[in-house]
Amino acid sequence: MALSSTMDRKNSYGRIKNRNKAIEKRRQGAPLDTRAAFAYMTILLLISLPAFIYLYQNACITQKGYQVQKLEERLTDLSLERERLQLKLDELSAPERVENMAQSRLNMIYPERVEFITIKEPVAETRLASAGRLTGVWNGLVDGLKSLDGLRARLTEVEASQP
Amino acid sequence: MSRSLTRSRIRVITGVMVILLASLLVRLVYIQIIQRDKYKNLAMQQRMRKVDLPASRGGIYDRKGKSLAVNIAMESIYASPNQMSDRGRVASQLAAVLGKSSDEILKMLDPKRGFVWLQRKAPFDISAAVKALNLGTVSLIKEYKRAYPGQELASNIIGFAGLDMQGLYGLEVHFDKYLRGVPGYMKVEEDAIGRNIPYGVKKIVPPADGQNIYLTIDSELQHIAERELKKAVQNARAAGGCAIVMDPWSGDVLAMASSPTYNPNNYGSYDCMAWSNRAVHQVYEPGSIFKLITAAAALEEKVYSPGDTVINCSGTLGIDRRTVHCVRHGNSSGHGSESVSDIIVNSCNVGAATLGLKLGSHSLYRYVRDFGFGQVTGIPLPGEERGLLQSPASWPRIKTANIAFGQGIGVTPIQMTRAVCVLANSGKLYRPRIVRDIRTRDGVVSKEYKVEDLGRVVSPETAAAMRRMMQRVVLEGTGKAAAIEGYSTGGKTGTAQKVGTYGYGGGRYIASFVGLAPVDHPRLVVLVSIDEPKGAYYGGVIAAPAFKEIVRSSLIKLGVPPDKGDAVIREDA
Numbered sequence: 246m247a248l249s250s251t252m253d254r255k256n257s258y259g260r261i262k263n264r265n266k267a268i269e270k271r272r273q274g275a276p277l278d279t280r281a282a283f284a285y286m287t288i289l290l291l292i293s294l295p296a297f298i299y300l301y302q303n304a305c306i307t308q309k310g311y312q313v314q315k316l317e318e319r320l321t322d323l324s325l326e327r328e329r330l331q332l333k334l335d336e337l338s339a340p341e342r343v344e345n346m347a348q349s350r351l352n353m354i355y356p357e358r359v360e361f362i363t364i365k366e367p368v369a370e371t372r373l374a375s376a377g378r379l380t381g382v383w384n385g386l387v388d389g390l391k392s393l394d395g396l397r398a399r400l401t402e403v404e405a406s407q408p
Numbered sequence: 409m410s411r412s413l414t415r416s417r418i419r420v421i422t423g424v425m426v427i428l429l430a431s432l433l434v435r436l437v438y439i440q441i442i443q444r445d446k447y448k449n450l451a452m453q454q455r456m457r458k459v460d461l462p463a464s465r466g467g468i469y470d471r472k473g474k475s476l477a478v479n480i481a482m483e484s485i486y487a488s489p490n491q492m493s494d495r496g497r498v499a500s501q502l503a504a505v506l507g508k509s510s511d512e513i514l515k516m517l518d519p520k521r522g523f524v525w526l527q528r529k530a531p532f533d534i535s536a537a538v539k540a541l542n543l544g545t546v547s548l549i550k551e552y553k554r555a556y557p558g559q560e561l562a563s564n565i566i567g568f569a570g571l572d573m574q575g576l577y578g579l580e581v582h583f584d585k586y587l588r589g590v591p592g593y594m595k596v597e598e599d600a601i602g603r604n605i606p607y608g609v610k611k612i613v614p615p616a617d618g619q620n621i622y623l624t625i626d627s628e629l630q631h632i633a634e635r636e637l638k639k640a641v642q643n644a645r646a647a648g649g650c651a652i653v654m655d656p657w658s659g660d661v662l663a664m665a666s667s668p669t670y671n672p673n674n675y676g677s678y679d680c681m682a683w684s685n686r687a688v689h690q691v692y693e694p695g696s697i698f699k700l701i702t703a704a705a706a707l708e709e710k711v712y713s714p715g716d717t718v719i720n721c722s723g724t725l726g727i728d729r730r731t732v733h734c735v736r737h738g739n740s741s742g743h744g745s746e747s748v749s750d751i752i753v754n755s756c757n758v759g760a761a762t763l764g765l766k767l768g769s770h771s772l773y774r775y776v777r778d779f780g781f782g783q784v785t786g787i788p789l790p791g792e793e794r795g796l797l798q799s800p801a802s803w804p805r806i807k808t809a810n811i812a813f814g815q816g817i818g819v820t821p822i823q824m825t826r827a828v829c830v831l832a833n834s835g836k837l838y839r840p841r842i843v844r845d846i847r848t849r850d851g852v853v854s855k856e857y858k859v860e861d862l863g864r865v866v867s868p869e870t871a872a873a874m875r876r877m878m879q880r881v882v883l884e885g886t887g888k889a890a891a892i893e894g895y896s897t898g899g900k901t902g903t904a905q906k907v908g909t910y911g912y913g914g915g916r917y918i919a920s921f922v923g924l925a926p927v928d929h930p931r932l933v934v935l936v937s938i939d940e941p942k943g944a945y946y947g948g949v950i951a952a953p954a955f956k957e958i959v960r961s962s963l964i965k966l967g968v969p970p971d972k973g974d975a976v977i978r979e980d981a
Contacts, residue, residue: 307605325481325550329532332480335557340631359894359960361970 764812899923
């Protein structure tokens with residue numbers, strides 16, 4: 246009995262000593278196990294990578310957004326430029342200006358007399374001419390048929406007179 | 409012993425650190441969670457910026473869609489003097505660009521002010537030059553400016569808008585509520601250097617742009633009327649004038665010219681009298697052109713037929729101790745025996761007075777009202793005068809006689825033109841139309857001004873008889889200068905004395921001619937009136953030639969074929 250208690254005391258003393266050693270090692274910053282370290286790094290990377298990707302995406306989108314804004318400003322500037330040019334066009338085509346230019350630069354004058362020209366409609370005449378031709382053809386057919394009838398009647402008379 | 413002291417010190421420091429961190433955490437929780445809304449709003453206010461979105465003012469167009477009033481974007485230049493480190497340098501750089509002296513600009517750059525306008529709506533080259541200077545404390549902002557590409561074309565009708573795009577005169581003010589639209593705004597998040605944050609918080613209330621107005625005016629006919637009126641006024645060295653071209657079958661005003669006129673792009677540099685639209689603002693005694701109304705009334709009431717002898721004109725007519733004198737050129741004797749038609753052709757005051765007295769004051773008054781006098785026509789132009797027409801109860805006989813030949817009554821040019829349209833279109837009175845419709849920016853008609861038939865005034869037979877009389881005026885009477893080659897024309901001259909402080913006299917007249925063409929189915933009714941011509945002052949001499957040129961050019965522009973035998977017509981095989 247006394248021996249086992251001595252052994253127990255020795256073993257517990259050993260465990261305590263090992264534990265203190267381990268604590269002392271940790272306190273001194275003893276390196277972790279390599280595999281554990283690799284595992285920790287991998288987990289960290291797996292967590293932080295999506296976050297980085299998300300942040301990068303946002304930054305790109307924001308950057309593109311600024312570019313879009315610049316293009317929209319450019320579009321606005323071009324629209325305004327178009328309005329200015331349209332106004333310029335309207336000013337240049339104002340009746341008074343055109344008249345002044347015609348008189349001063351092209352030496353044009355108002356006509357003393359105005360000549361009116363009537364233009365005959367060609368479509369109506371073609372239709373009439375076609376209708377006339379068709380009528381002529383029809384009349385020719387009718388005359389032909391009448392003459393055939395006459396010939397048939399004559400032949401019948403001749404046959405009847407034959408013995 | 410020392411180890412336990414160290415441990416206790418560590419515990420104390422740790423405790424203090426924990427207390428500090430805990431208090432920081434409590435403060436963080438207080439700010440971030442408990443006061444969350446308050447600080448969130450503060451941050452938003454700091455980041456959020458409200459941008460006004462001005463509504464684009466609607467345009468004004470003629471009947472063919474040609475623009476008469478449009479908007480153009482300009483850049484207004486402003487400065488923030490209280491942020492300037494060297495105002496003198498900025499002033500000297502701006503002086504060369506803005507065309508002002510350095511001292512002048514330096515005075516504007518009050519160092520106590522955070523915002524000062526340097527030039528509103530600057531021309532494009534000036535704003536580009538300011539932009540190129542790249543001055544941090546001088547910026548540009550886009551604003552719209554009203555522009556009138558036709559310059560003086562139809563300016564007395566259109567009016568003008570002010571610097572802040574508000575209507576101030578003419579159609580611009582009359583239709584301001586349709587033209588101006590409703591401004592909007594935009595709230596955006598911006599970053600530290602003032603750029604909008606893309607995809608940030610954004611609230612937009614879009615502006616409702618103003619609507620466009622389409623007129624019945626034809627720009628080409630308007631130009632013709634303005635050109636000929638200007639020529640007539642200049643030749644007569646007159647104070648001013650007015651010309652109106654109308655479609656008698658719808659009441660459409662195709663042209664409405666007024667002299668003097670102005671350029672609405674620079675309205676401030678003109679006398680305000682130039683802004684006036686004489687067609688609706690000028691009230692005057694019409695004189696002999698009014699005899700058309702008296703004669704039409706007499707025929708319609710069947711007091712006389714066109715060929716009946718009305719009077720044997722001796723040159724004067726005594727009425728209630730007053731005397732009406734007949735105006736006969738170069739001859740003090742009268743016109744002799746006259747029918748209704750002769751009275752018009754000869755422009756006989758005695759004959760017209762006789763017609764008026766035969767009609768009676770009440771009957772004449774009724775026809776005068778039916779023809780649209782003594783009341784506004786309802787044309788949508790601001791400040792339209794109703795003219796002057798007293799109740800017949802107060803008319804002595806001499807007044808009835810005077811009104812019969814166009815004195816003692818005040819009319820506007822638009823009233824007179826519309827009345828002659830009744831004779832041109834076989835007897836109906838139409839409301840004059842100058843605005844055809846109002847449309848949204850998408851082209852959808854939101855308001856239409858339809859042709860408005862106000863009723864029959866005279867029968868088609870009376871109207872036709874009057875047109876034949878008017879044709880005689882041009883062929884045989886005082887209106888020979890209005891005859892147009894190729895087109896049958898009818899009209900009436902008028903030379904009305906203007907009333908001064910002490911009555912008639914003083915040598916001031918209004919010379920008028922009102923007419924129609926072609927006679928059988930008139931396409932146009934035109935009135936020309938010249939105010940206070942110098943030298944020759946007769947309507948047949950001053951106004952009729954302008955009428956002729958306006959009608960001739962207008963009919964050709966409209967493609968109306970000639971109806972008279974003297975037209976030169978060639979057949980194209």
